[in-house]
Amino acid sequence: MAALLLLAGGGYAAFGIVGGDVDEEDAEVVAAREPLTAFLAAWARHDARKAAGYTDTPDEAASLLTSVLTNLKPSRTAIEDGEGRKQGEGKARFPFSVTMQIPGAGAVTWRSHAQVSDTSGTWKVEFTSSMIHPELSSGRTLALKSAGNRAQVLDAEGEPLRAESLVGTVDPVSGKGASGLEARYDDILSGGRKAGKSLVVADRQSGRAVKELDEAPAAEGRPVRTTIDPRVQEAAADALTGSDVHAAIVAIDPRNGHILAAANRPGGFNRALEGRYPPGSVFKVVTAAALLKGGMKAETPAPCPKFARVDGQRFENQKQFELPTGSTFADAFTQSCNTYFVDARNRLSDTDLRDTAQAFGIGGSWDVGTTTYDGSVPVTTSDNDKAAATIGQARVQASPLVMASVAATVKSGTFSQPVLVPDAVKEKYEAPAELDAGVAGELRELMRATVTSGSAHALKNLSGAPHAKTGTAEFGSGKPPRTHAWMIGYQGDSDLAWAVLLEDGGSGGADAGPVAQRFLGNLAR
Structure with a gap:
């Protein structure tokens, strides 16, 4: 008998003679062995396409071999070929055994056989599924299955x-x-x-x-x-039911950062924790904190014209509204006046927004127990860049989780890094700056006024003393630009902070507001 050992990665075939001389083999068997040797050698090297070229149906052979190798991912394959026998004119049959070293399964061995035939003067391996493994048939493949009980x-x-x-x-x-x-x-x-x-x-x-x-x-x-509260999670998921845009709701406990809900519609990508979006006017909470720390007061006069111009760039309020003469900073915040915040950029240095954002944990590296996007507020590099950053545009980026955490920080007065899987968190991120206690108090009053007399009026009649901020964030290059709808907030009488995002969803007050209303209403039942 002639024995052939083929090893993956070796690039060659080594022959050994058992029980006789190879010349004693029938001439047709010798001719048939040549394409079989090449087929098995390529298979042993995990080269499915090369191996398939020696068969009578190369596309089918390549497809199945690729499937098997992809599923099993063997680290090493050895194939041993046995003695061939004639099966009639122009046909020969060869047994062989396959041993694969498979991660997680160890050495797996099986025996099979191949038939080789002479078609129009060319010897080809007759491909069948059962040749690859005797238990295979058409439409089937080899795969791995975990043994044991998987926990939840x-x-x-x-x-x-x-x-x-x-x-x-x-x-x-x-x-x-x-x-x-x-x-x-x-x-x-x-x-x-x-x-x-x-x-x-x-x-x-x-x-x-x-x-x-x-x-x-x-x-x-x-x-x-995890820290997910099933009641809060269900309330968030139900609030998104029927949404015809991609949307997310995040809820966290301001006391410890525990993530109570992270709902996405549709499922799949976890935009609630990983999404990267311009936050738009919900970022005015951070801008307001920077301005308040610099001496701004709620009663400070705050002109709010339809337009603001910065080096030839025009900024405007949503639907080009304007506030009457005598309006204050509190009015500009609660009504979400873009033009006032843009014009107030001169009160801020190039680093002020970055530094203030750090007190909210934005831009750090959070150890949450899952993948998250933790926001970015770069140092501003031009007057236009700063103007856009004051209203959460330009290069400012955040996830719904980040913005829910902003609301939670206002509620508690201190940033507490969000957590989803407590046992997996090795070291919670500590903010390098602190939110001034007086500033936090003023932000609470402003966010409550945004509900009672401002752009978050969709929540006005809800119990729980909701505090909120709306946001409409432009994105893309369309004319007019498309917008994401945001609303963030927290409950004054309970430990719940939250964020709502509707991708390409319109307006913060008009579109995100009703979703936030449904979410909080669900929890009140």
């Missing part, structure tokens, strides 16, 4: 978390976390390196395992507990 992601009450964008998904074939918290905490949930993988036959369309081929030692995963 839990809410703050210890129940399975019902928040698709946070939890993420598990690959149906491999059993490995594919996105969200399932991916981030895959080792914990699955049992880590103790978790074995078993070889299965799987349907290529659905990925569903249809037959177990071996067994792996079971492993017990450990659950991952």
